[in-house]
Amino acid sequence: MAYLDNIQTFVRVYELGNMSAAARDQRISAAVASARISQLEEHLNVRLFQRTTRTLNATEQGHMFYRGACKILEAVDTAEAEISNVTMTPRGSLFVAAPLGLGRRVIAPAVPTFKAQYPLIDIRLRLSDRKLDLAAEGLDLAFFLGIPEDSTLRIRKIADCPRLLCAAPAYIARRGMAESGEALVRDKHDCLNLRYPGAPEFQWPLQTPDGVRRFSVHGPFESDDGDVLTGWALNGHGIILKPVFEVADYLATGALVPVAKAEPPVPIQLACLYMHRRRQDPKTRLLIDFMAERIQTALK
Known part of the structure; x- marks a missing residue:
């Protein structure tokens, strides 16, 4: 060895x-x-x-x-x-990445259950909202929101994830309700954006009566941590674009309310990426299947 x-x-x-x-x-x-x-x-x-x-x-x-x-x-x-x-005893370590919101709410809570079912598999979980390089960072697989740029990776689509714009009632009371994408830009609403090295320019794709349109939005704050953006929104500092499952609890209590409901954001693909040579690894397949089921349940 x-x-x-x-x-x-x-x-x-x-x-x-x-x-x-x-x-x-x-x-x-x-x-x-x-x-x-x-x-x-x-x-x-x-x-x-x-x-x-x-x-x-x-x-x-x-x-x-x-x-x-x-x-x-x-x-x-x-x-x-x-x-x-052959032996039906998959073993070894899996190095796994996931976005912060998905990782904290769905992936991390399910890891102990997976470990209980497959005690010989160890999970090394890394949570980050930034773009990851699987090969350079030694990752076996990564859960991902969006469309991957690296065509050499294998991808398994798990679901289309609905999204919405939302803000705290205090922000709406101060700045007014943005009814459309045009209003977001025209009235210079404070839009809280995810920013990390290599991130694209801020454009929110919304489903308008004229089809999908991308609106260039701006705001006073940005962060590479999606949960930080949610915290700012809860404190009345602006509007966020989020997967529904990440803010469902806040919507239920009224801490956040939908914005521009007539022109919702385009759903985003939620998928799992892995290196091509990992396709035959049974522990990789087991984890993807296990987490896909829990993710699909969380999105319902």
């Missing part, structure tokens, strides 16, 4: 371009990661990386070995998946 460990570490160093980052990803020390690369280079009798105090770049032999190393790891994954299918 030592040689396989060395190959796994090499692949992560290559993909992340940083020894320390790869070590953290592998849950080992930087010294151990460096030693594994050195052992691999000694075994192959080539230099895989050119190292300086500030940079680390793969050599020509490193690029060549990476392609073969990925095939080796994929073959091992496939073999383990076949054994798990």
Whole structure:
């Protein structure tokens, strides 16, 4: 297994371009990661990386070995998946990501139940509203709202998630009710937006009598945490665009009320993304099936 460990570490160093980052990803020390690369280079009798105090770049032999190393790891994954299918005892760790709202309300509460059913599978959950790179961050799968940009990923659609615009009664009392997308822009309503590195410009797609239209909206606050936006809205600071399930409790109590009901936002796709080579992994399929059922129930 030592040689396989060395190959796994090499692949992560290559993909992340940083020894320390790869070590953290592998849950080992930087010294151990460096030693594994050195052992691999000694075994192959080539230099895989050119190292300086500030940079680390793969050599020509490193690029060549990476392609073969990925095939080796994929073959091992496939073999383990076949054994798990035969023995019906899927095991190992799954590194999973989800948006904050979905993760906190649906995914995280269901993890202990999944673990009770499949005690040999460990879940490592990461919650974030920012755009994630599955390969670079060592993720097995990610639940996702929207349309993925990376066409190399496999995608399983779970549901179309209805959304709405809403605000606190205090905000509406102060600024008035926005009845349409045109009113949002014309009256310069305070629209609270999700912003993270690489996020697109703020345009809210609404279903108008003339079809879907995108409205460029602005506001005084923005955050990369969707729950922070909800908190601001609850305190009367503006209008938010949210999946209905995230704000259903606040709508039921009247803490938030719908805005521009005649022109609701376009529903957003809720899906699961995973690396192509993970498609045969039974524990990946088990988790996706398990969570898809709970997500669909939560959206009803």
